[in-house]
Amino acid sequence: MSAPTISRTTPRVRVTTELVLAVLAGLAIVVLTITTNGNLLQPGTIRAVLQFLAVPMVIGLSQMVVLAVGQMNLSVGVLTGLTAVVAASLMVDQGLSPWLAVPAALLVGGLAGLANGLLVVLTRINGFIVTLATMTIISGLRYGVNGTGTYQNYSPGLVDFGQSSLLGIPVVFLLAVLVALVVAWFFRRSVVGRNMLASGGNPIAAMLSGISNDRSVVLAHTLSGLLAGVAGVMVLMMSGSVNASIGDDLLLPSFAAPIIGGVALVGGVVSVLGTSLAALIVRLVDVAQAQYNINPRWVDLVVGGVVLGAVLLSQSRDRKDDA
């Protein structure tokens, strides 16, 4: 019942936000290309831009999945770190092959997400507080694996694969695109995904149409944890060494991407393309910083401004729609 309503009202908002973001990203690329004398379009630069876009994209999607049901997940960043460290530990300390360690990392992510979801549903405590608590716990576990030590040489094969490119496009970025496509399909076509959106958009209407809101919440948190696990594996593949500080700087970007991408905090709306484009824009700010040798701290300032600007823009458009 409620699914058609959602698909009728949201695409209009979503498409315009996505269009604005695409134009913005396009403009940024043109400006960056011209001002760096074409340096941005060198194959090496493109590869670097895309390679380091993969993790922010997936972590943004990981946050987006819980925002879809009106929840938040503060533990995504530290969970990414935990899964990377656990996988590295399994390979170095236990001598497991990457074929086992990578699924184990995904499992850890999924289970942590499941725990978040169950805690939210069973205790009825606000999801923000639950994940604040699990964030603290997971951040402790993350250091518990190997202290502040660094894992290296865990799997040359995996790292070679992670740093390789296909037709000039980094493999990790292709993986991120694949993940994004699956998530987009999930919310657009699958019954479970549509039910989750319905729960997020209007829990009472969803309940009356026979959807279990609790199941949607648990599922969203599990998926979010799984995606954080994917991001952890990507970190593992991209760099030859991992330590427990991974993920400390991912929490704010995880919110920035979906919020800039037009995903509301109240639930019921997702935009995979918007979230991905927003991650690209944030990445371009990073690139600009590197190209122009600007103090890296400007990046945070600009990203903060962009988040606020994006929300204000969509807000004023919503108001016009209402009027």
Added chain:
Amino acid sequence: MTDLMPQAAAAPPEAELARPASLPWWANPRVGLVAVIAGLVVLFSSLRPSFLNVDLTLVPMQADIAVFAVVGLAQLAVLSLGHMNLAVPRMAALSAFAAGFVYDRMGVPLLVGLLVALLVGALIGAVSGLIITSTGVNSFVVTLALDFGLLGLVSLLYAWFANGVAFSVRPAGMDSLRFDTMSDYCAGNVCGPPIPLVVPFALVAIVAVGLFFRRSRVGREILMTGSSIRAARLSGIPVARRIVQAHGLSGLLCGLAGWLLAMNNGAFSATLGEQFLLPSFLAPVLGGTLLAGGAVSVLGTVLGATLTTVIQKGLNLLQFELDQLNILIGSVLLVALSLDRVRHVLAEKRGTRA
């Protein structure tokens, strides 16, 4: 005043600050907190007698509690509305920068720097409140974006004005605030208790915030706005102004917390306050303040800050590592909140039966 606020006149003043009267005393989270704190103090001091050592443990612990109670109140000020302030750490950092700047460049006395910190904090808090009311954007998003922005701004400011990461200036009196306790000041043979000099600053803030929400008209109207913005608007409360004021208060308390931490640390640095976010929620939530808004517990917040500090110091003495500490503190939060739920459900059942 009562004519304008019929609801407030109808309800007893305790109703909004404490639990509703229908709940029995043991459903009051503050009673549980006091019991847990007392139990932990007994446990830690029997395991490590040095836990009761005045100079090594008790004095630094009081200084920490002072800072974290104020940090908790900074969050509580907006939780009263059902809002959040994710920029607590960076508002504190910006205020501390401002204080450090005036000490360094203008050589102002200690208390003038405090006033500057409070002013800057209140201003930035009010700005965030203004953005929220004028745009209608969720407070979470606004303060998140603000935190991003301030994170960049604060380190840029330190880079421009402090040649790097910190002001090394020490205004007169800073060292005594940092190291002295009241027992260093004697009148004849009678010396003060071993309480660090930063504690009175926090006490003033605690009492002032408590009175503000319990007695002052603005504070009560903020709480009403938090419990139902529609009802508040219909009863003629200037809702937008109250929201700005609550955020301004939050910023002001961030300023105080930042300044107090700078005094405790003895330095104004760019990373100051970055550990504030978790404790800012921990203290009020443990103390029974809901995220939904409309009710606050100032005393609970102080107890919540005390509990987390006691756990931290105790586990430190037992030589727990930082990671184990994090796991335990996260678990304590979850267990405490789950117990709170259980207690609430039980109390309500009992209430209906009685």
